[in-house]
Amino acid sequence: MFDVFRNYISDKAKLTEKELDTIKSVSFLKKIRKRQYLLQEGDVWQYSAFVCKGCVRMYRIGQDDTEHIMRFSVETWWVGDRESYATGQPAKNNIDALEDSEILMWTKENFQALLKEIPELNAFIERLIARSLIASQDRIFSAISYTAEEKYQNFLKTYPDIFNRVPLHMIASYLGVSRETLSRIRSQFNHK
Amino acid sequence: MFDVFRNYISDKAKLTEKELDTIKSVSFLKKIRKRQYLLQEGDVWQYSAFVCKGCVRMYRIGQDDTEHIMRFSVETWWVGDRESYATGQPAKNNIDALEDSEILMWTKENFQALLKEIPELNAFIERLIARSLIASQDRIFSAISYTAEEKYQNFLKTYPDIFNRVPLHMIASYLGVSRETLSRIRSQFNHK
DNA sequence: CGATTCTTTGAAAACAGTCAATCTGTGTGG
DNA sequence: CCACACAGATTGACTGTTTTCAAAGAATCG
Secondary structure, eight states: OHHHHHHHHHTTSOOOHHHHHHHHHTOEEEEEOTTOEEEOTTSOOOEEEEEEESEEEEEEEOTTSOEEEEEEEETTOEEOOHHHHHHOOOOSEEEEESSOEEEEEEEHHHHHHHHHHOHHHHHHHHHHHHHHHHHHHHHHHHHHHOOHHHHHHHHHHHOTTTTTTSOHHHHHHHHTSOHHHHHHHHHHHHTO | OHHHHHHHHHTTSOOOHHHHHHHHHTOEEEEEOTTOEEEOTTSOOOEEEEEEESEEEEEEEOTTSOEEEEEEEETTOEEOOHHHHHHOOOOSEEEEESSOEEEEEEEHHHHHHHHHHOHHHHHHHHHHHHHHHHHHHHHHHHHHHOOHHHHHHHHHHHOTTTTTTSOHHHHHHHHTSOHHHHHHHHHHHHTO
16 A cells, blocks of 8 residues: 555655655554544544545534534545644544545654655655645635535536545535535536 | 844744844845735745735635635734745735735745755744644634634634724625625624 | 715625425345 | 335425625725
8 A cells, every 4th residue: 555655756756765665664554444533523633644545534513513524535635634733732623534445644753753854755745735725725715705606616626536426415514505505506507 | 124023033933143134134124005016916926025014915806806805914924925936826816005014025035045044944934834724724614614703703803903903894805705794793793 | 175995774686504305325134 | 135224415495694786874094
């Protein structure tokens, strides 16, 4: 499963075989079943984690006890609660698996050592975080400026690899609309 | 005006006087009048910028030609289009002044040299970016899970120093609700 | 003071949410 | 292999919220 990571990073950061070996040597693979938690609200997230196989979601519980999905991660996406990671505070988020999944993980300690040791990796992670910020900004813009239908269309366009893989009511949750509304938007669109 | 920055950073990063002098030596101060642009959509943003005085906003124009405010920045806040900065691509955002303002700036080139030269500064900026990501996540959660009233209450609580300083219709724009709705929410709340 | 910007209010229409029922497909256990 | 439970998707009727449009009142600024 490390090969998924190796393949992913090959065109994104120029790492030597030795560096990859080092990265591999401190990694470990966690297999989780569908519906199993990777992180529960209240626990502290202390890992870097990369999805090699499967699909997971990160979500928060709102006042009304409903789930609000912050993020989906499929193969070759990273996953984790950055807030808890950065602050050491208990996580506000839950992470669980939507499919049987395999997650490549590093402890925070080990990963930070890698970043110090391998400047290329460090630079790559910086670019990753920069892109993450851009994606967040775009999602905020979508949330405050798009209609429900536009949000859905935009989701399809932005995440074509996700929308046919996760339940619709979860996409609705991600977009911040009710599942019924999303269902109606879709049927409207199909009648054209 | 550099003293505003000096004072701001003193308890956030341990910098020597010499380092501060270096940082100051490559900085420049830009004074902008109310309504003046600091960045216009289509231009490339190539600076790091810190608000010493005044208040600016960053916004995007939606399909329907309406402004959607992505961010306010007042004294001791940073401002800039990170996406354009990171990618070198034309900005999607506009930045303009809501009050006469004074902005401490560095060119991207100079600032990156500073980051290399002063590890403490680099570490501080990393923490800053981490916090920025956390704030973005919270805003996304607010956008997809709160009612309009909750969004407003949360804004008041989160940015008490901003809400009585910028026009209400801009807060409405920031929250993604119409100004009329925000006005009604406020009057409801006042009648208690 | 006049012009502009900002805020509020009213009424109607559009929109989205809720509740409840139904329909579908999937998978499990008898 | 069938029956059943379960998760997911859809639909209808209703309710409630938000937007839109229009107008008018404040506040601010030159």
